[in-house]
Amino acid sequence: MTTLTEARHARAIERGLLGRLADRIGGGLVQVALVLIAVFWLVPTLGLLVVSLRGEKENNSTGWWTLFTKPAQVTFENYSNLLASGFTSSFWNTVLITVPATVLVIGIAAMAAYAFAWIDFPGRDAIFLVVIGLLVVPVQIALIPIAKLYGALDIFGSILGVVLFHVAFGLPFAIFLLRNFFVGIPRELLEAARMDGAPEWRIFVTVVFPLAKPAIASLGIFQFLWVWNDLLVALVFADSANQPMTKALQSQMRQFGTNVDILAPGAFLSLIIPLVLFFAFQRYFVQGLLAGSVK
Amino acid sequence: MTERLDGPQAPGGDELAAGGSPGPAETDSDVARPPATDTDTDTDTGADTSADTATDPHPADTTGAATAPRPAGGTATTRLGPSPKMAVLFLLPALLLLAAWVIYPIIYSIFRSLFDAAGDRFVGLENYAAIFSDSGTLTTIRNNIIWVVVAPLIVTVLGLIFAVLTERIRWATAFKLILFMPMAVSLLAAGVIFRLVYEQDPDKGVANAVITTVHDTFSSSQGYPGARPRENDQAPVVLKDGDVVTRQPVQPGQQVLIPLVGLKPDAVKDATPAKTAAAGGLSGTVWLDVVHGGGGTVNQIDGTEKGLAGVTVEAVADGKVKATTETAADGTFYFSGLPAGSYDVRLPQSNFEAAFNGLTWLGPTLITPAIIGAYIWVWAGFAMVLIAAGLSAIPRDALEAARIDGATEWQVFRRITVPLLAPVLLVVFVTMVINVLKVFDLVFIIAPGSVQPQANVIALEMWRVSFGGGGNQGMGSALAIFLLILVLPFMIFNIRRFRRDER
Numbered sequence: 001m002t003t004l005t006e007a008r009h010a011r012a013i014e015r016g017l018l019g020r021l022a023d024r025i026g027g028g029l030v031q032v033a034l035v036l037i038a039v040f041w042l043v044p045t046l047g048l049l050v051v052s053l054r055g056e057k058e059n060n061s062t063g064w065w066t067l068f069t070k071p072a073q074v075t076f077e078n079y080s081n082l083l084a085s086g087f088t089s090s091f092w093n094t095v096l097i098t099v100p101a102t103v104l105v106i107g108i109a110a111m112a113a114y115a116f117a118w119i120d121f122p123g124r125d126a127i128f129l130v131v132i133g134l135l136v137v138p139v140q141i142a143l144i145p146i147a148k149l150y151g152a153l154d155i156f157g158s159i160l161g162v163v164l165f166h167v168a169f170g171l172p173f174a175i176f177l178l179r180n181f182f183v184g185i186p187r188e189l190l191e192a193a194r195m196d197g198a199p200e201w202r203i204f205v206t207v208v209f210p211l212a213k214p215a216i217a218s219l220g221i222f223q224f225l226w227v228w229n230d231l232l233v234a235l236v237f238a239d240s241a242n243q244p245m246t247k248a249l250q251s252q253m254r255q256f257g258t259n260v261d262i263l264a265p266g267a268f269l270s271l272i273i274p275l276v277l278f279f280a281f282q283r284y285f286v287q288g289l290l291a292g293s294v295k
Numbered sequence: 296m297t298e299r300l301d302g303p304q305a306p307g308g309d310e311l312a313a314g315g316s317p318g319p320a321e322t323d324s325d326v327a328r329p330p331a332t333d334t335d336t337d338t339d340t341g342a343d344t345s346a347d348t349a350t351d352p353h354p355a356d357t358t359g360a361a362t363a364p365r366p367a368g369g370t371a372t373t374r375l376g377p378s379p380k381m382a383v384l385f386l387l388p389a390l391l392l393l394a395a396w397v398i399y400p401i402i403y404s405i406f407r408s409l410f411d412a413a414g415d416r417f418v419g420l421e422n423y424a425a426i427f428s429d430s431g432t433l434t435t436i437r438n439n440i441i442w443v444v445v446a447p448l449i450v451t452v453l454g455l456i457f458a459v460l461t462e463r464i465r466w467a468t469a470f471k472l473i474l475f476m477p478m479a480v481s482l483l484a485a486g487v488i489f490r491l492v493y494e495q496d497p498d499k500g501v502a503n504a505v506i507t508t509v510h511d512t513f514s515s516s517q518g519y520p521g522a523r524p525r526e527n528d529q530a531p532v533v534l535k536d537g538d539v540v541t542r543q544p545v546q547p548g549q550q551v552l553i554p555l556v557g558l559k560p561d562a563v564k565d566a567t568p569a570k571t572a573a574a575g576g577l578s579g580t581v582w583l584d585v586v587h588g589g590g591g592t593v594n595q596i597d598g599t600e601k602g603l604a605g606v607t608v609e610a611v612a613d614g615k616v617k618a619t620t621e622t623a624a625d626g627t628f629y630f631s632g633l634p635a636g637s638y639d640v641r642l643p644q645s646n647f648e649a650a651f652n653g654l655t656w657l658g659p660t661l662i663t664p665a666i667i668g669a670y671i672w673v674w675a676g677f678a679m680v681l682i683a684a685g686l687s688a689i690p691r692d693a694l695e696a697a698r699i700d701g702a703t704e705w706q707v708f709r710r711i712t713v714p715l716l717a718p719v720l721l722v723v724f725v726t727m728v729i730n731v732l733k734v735f736d737l738v739f740i741i742a743p744g745s746v747q748p749q750a751n752v753i754a755l756e757m758w759r760v761s762f763g764g765g766g767n768q769g770m771g772s773a774l775a776i777f778l779l780i781l782v783l784p785f786m787i788f789n790i791r792r793f794r795r796d797e798r
Contacts, residue, residue: 026704030460037457038473044488044672045476047501051491063498064491112389121379127390132793134397136782138733140757140775144407144768145400168396171389200381229481231736236762246483253740256490267487271480278479282472285479289677290684 052078052264059260078265087248087266094244094270096159097234098227101166105223106216108167109174114204116175117182118190128179134172142169143236150237157239165237166227174219177291181215182208218288221281225274245270401779408772422773432774435751438663442734442752446667446674447727451720453671454678458686459708461679471683475676482673486740489669493656493741503653510651519562519603520649522555522583529594530554537644540611544637547630551579551640554594555603560587569602572627577638581606582626602626606646611639657742659749666741666750670734678723685719686712729785732778753778 050064053074058066067073115121116128146165150156185208193203209216231246238247249266252259278285411418426432457474461467477485494500497507524532524539532539532553545551550572569582581603582596591597602625610618610630617638622628656665689712697707713720735754742750751759753774761771 027463030463034457034460034464034470038470041474041477041672041676043501044492045480047491048484048488059499061498063501063504065501065504108388108392111385115382115385119379119382119385121382124382127386129790129793131393132790133786134393135789136729136786137397137401138754138775138778138782140733140754141404141779142396142400143758144761144771144775145403146396147762148403149395164392165396168392171393172397175389200385204385225479229483231481231483231739232758235758246481249483249487250740253487254744256743260491263487264491267484271484274479274481275476278476279472282475286680286684289680 048264048268051260052268054078056261078261079269082262082265082269085262087245087262087269090243090245090248091269093159093238093242094228094246097162097166097238097244098224101163101170101227102220102223104163104167105170105174106220109171109178109219110209110212110216111204112171112175113178113182114208116179117185118208119200128175131172131175135176137169137172139165139169139232143232147236156237157242159238159242162233162237162242162244165233166223166230169233170223170226174223177219177288178212178215180291181212185211214284214287215291217281217284218291221277221285222288224277228270228274404772404775404779408769408776410769412767412769414768418769422770423777425770426773426777431748431751432756434748435753435756438750438752439732441663442667442670442731443728446670446731447724449667449671450674450678450727451682451724453675454682454723455713455716455720457675457679458683459712461683462686471676471680473676474679477673478677480673482736483740485669485673486737489665489672489737489741490657492669493665495653495655495657497653500653500656502656507651507653518649518651519555519558519606519647521557521559522603522647523557525554525556525584525593531594532640532642537647539642539646541640544639545577546637547577547633547635548575549577549579550574551577552594552596553579553581553640553642554584555581556583556585558583558585560585563601563603566601566604567624567626568598569596569600570625570627571596572629576629576631577610577633577640578627578629579608579640580626581608581622581628581642607643609641609643611641612636616641657746659746662742662746662750666737669737669741670731673737674727674730678727681723682716682719685716689715725785725788729782732781753781 047064050067051059053076054064054067055073055075055077058073116124116131142165146161147156150158150161155161189207189211190203193207198206229246230244231250234244234247235250238244243251245266249263249270252262252266256263407414408422409417409419411421426436457470461470464470480488492500492502495503497503524530524534526534530542531551532541532555534540539553539555541551541553563583566583569580572578572580580596583601583603584594584596585591586597586599591600602622604622604624604626606622606626606628608620608622608628608630609616610633618630618633620628620630654661656662693711693715694707697711698704702710733754734752735758738747738750738752738755739758747755757771757774757778759765760774761768765771
């Protein structure tokens with residue numbers, strides 16, 4: 001027994017000297033490799049930013065990286081042109097679509113999740129399994145039928161139609177995420193409230209909702225990003241008066257080369273708010289990811 | 296999978312359990328709940344336990360197997376909880392929306408896919424048959440197969456590598472944020488970003504700028520397409536099989552003049568004026584024997600004529616290359632230490648090929664790999680974060696014990712880390728497969744219109760055929776159903792995993 005541990009120790013020490021040297025070198029290589037990877041990941045976005053800050057003539061003649069040797073190229077002309085061109089209205093459309101779609105999903109899904117987690121009713125588990133099944137349903141399946149439906153309801157092209165579509169397709173994930181959080185809430189809290197005779201909606205609002213803040217934050221940021229960044233749904237259901245930024249930019253893609261002075265600043269403006277939100281709430285973002293990597 | 300949020304302090308723990316053998320998964324999800332309960336509500340427990348015990352012996356709830364084996368709580372709330380009517384009220388908005396926007400469309404699409412473009416004529420499975428006979432949609436399916444085979448694997452492997460490597464660095468958080476950032480960016484913006492990256496012109500697209508720089512570093516060929524000797528008897532060099540060769544053999548100590556013509560003045564506008572090479576050894580000058588604006592003497596270096604830099608020059612004897620050198624900025628070259636004898640001086644054909652101009656990323660051949668590259672840029676951070684969470688939940692003791700026993704890092708990784716991570720890797724991989732099947736935006740944005748048929752995928756074809764000018768909703772519905780069928784196995788996978796975790 002002792003000889004075994006001694007042998008182990010001897011080997012560990014022997015490894016220790018050589019091993020530490022190898023670790024040093026290896027560690028250095030890892031650092032360098034990771035720096036390179038990080039640069040690799042940053043450069044494309046940096047390129048977009050720099051291109052958006054250079055005039056049409058410069059972008060057509062030299063690479064954006066020359067900006068670092070000739071910083072005088074920087075101009076905000078692209079941005080001022082873009083804002084003057086009516087791009088702001090599509091920005092507001094994005095906001096008008098995203099905010100209601102996010103708030104509605106949170107509210108509706110929280111109610112449903114509460115029922116799935118804390119109210120017992122026949123068929124509960126079967127229905128919840130259906131919701132889980134719906135998690136992976138591609139939106140493509142609904143484009144044609146819902147376009148017909150919206151035509152009949154006369155909301156085709158409207159912001160309302162886009163919002164409702166996003167709410168419906170956001171629900172399975174939202175219910176799934178919140179329900180799983182709600183079942184983890186200490187039973188005693190709810191039952192104490194129920195014993196006190198509090199009505200169900202009040203338990204929901206005063207006990208469950210405040211406790212679920214982290215989950216709601218996760219869900220909120222996810223839904224916000226999905227809707228804000230969506231192109232396909234807007235492409236089908238939003239007409240040109242109600243189109244969000246993604247669709248407005250997509251319509252400029254056909255002449256990519258000549259429209260870079262619109263596309264680059266537009267794309268950059270469209271990703272600023274998601275990026276700010278992402279950095280502000282990245283903790284919740286990661287939690288949400290960990291909770292539901294299925295969609 | 297299911298309980299991951301209730302333990303934010305150790306999200307990886309559940310992650311690890313998800314998809315694992317039923318044993319650990321069971322204990323894990325059960326353990327995850329009680330700690331929170333205990334710490335948060337110490338004061339309430341008295342009253343609650345009594346409530347629990349009071350209600351527990353009642354007959355089990357009617358809802359079936361899934362809830363029955365749960366520890367006390369599930370059934371306990373039933374008795375105190377509200378009536379099923381209340382549940383209907385809470386569920387109504389969600390279920391209405393899901394029924395009208397998700398379930399009804401599935402049923403409608405199934406029927407619609409059996410009708411023709413206008414929707415008047417029943418065509419049976421003709422639309423589906425068309426998917427598998429039309430060459431356009433077959434390309435689409437082929438592309439989807441490439442996507443599914445390549446993208447999830449690369450994303451998962453990269454995620455694993457990054458997650459393992461970041462464990463050893465102090466700035467891991469910053470690194471993760473950088474890699475993770477693209478997930479917050481819309482795929483449209485990512486598409487615009489990569490359209491810029493993949494620009495053909497190396498002066499605009501950073502991908503080709505890097506590639507040509509690397510290429511030029513290793514291959515000095517400057518590329519003087521069109522340069523050639525004068526076609527007359529006085530010219531000291533002649534064109535032979537694409538190479539430029541001296542007319543007469545030369546000996547060391549001799550000055551070799553290699554005048555060329557056929558270049559536009561622009562091509563050498565920044566070049567240094569040609570000089571006569573220093574004497575000694577075998578030396579000479581390669582230059583553009585043209586004076587801008589006329590004048591000058593043919594086959595002689597006049598003051599303003601430009602030297603051709605970076606031209607590969609070979610000294611050939613008996614058909615074998617004896618020495619190779621390259622011209623300097625002023626066009627001079629010099630072979631040192633060449634034994635006496637008679638040589639042909641040759642400028643190989645490679646000097647006169649067009650300069651390497653990077654890859655045509657957005658052309659028909661490379662378009663799908665190029666878009667997959669953008670996809671990896673977007674999703675690698677996602678894989679890394681999930682896998683890193685799983686990694687942090689691996690018991691350190693197991694790794695340490697193996698290291699002390701003399702296992703190399705690679706063995707530890709291969710034999711311990713990867714097997715323990717297998718469930719997480721599966722989750723990441725499956726999530727990526729589902730996602731890849733639906734890929735739309737990146738292909739739509741990055742592939743230029745003319746190349747879209749070669750880059751097409753099912754989700755894009757579905758949109759194109761029914762809204763983007765195709766006008767064939769029968770076919771569109773069939774493609775949508777086809778897509779749904781493709782994700783069906785993963786639907787079942789999710790449901791089964793959930794049911795197992797719940798137990």
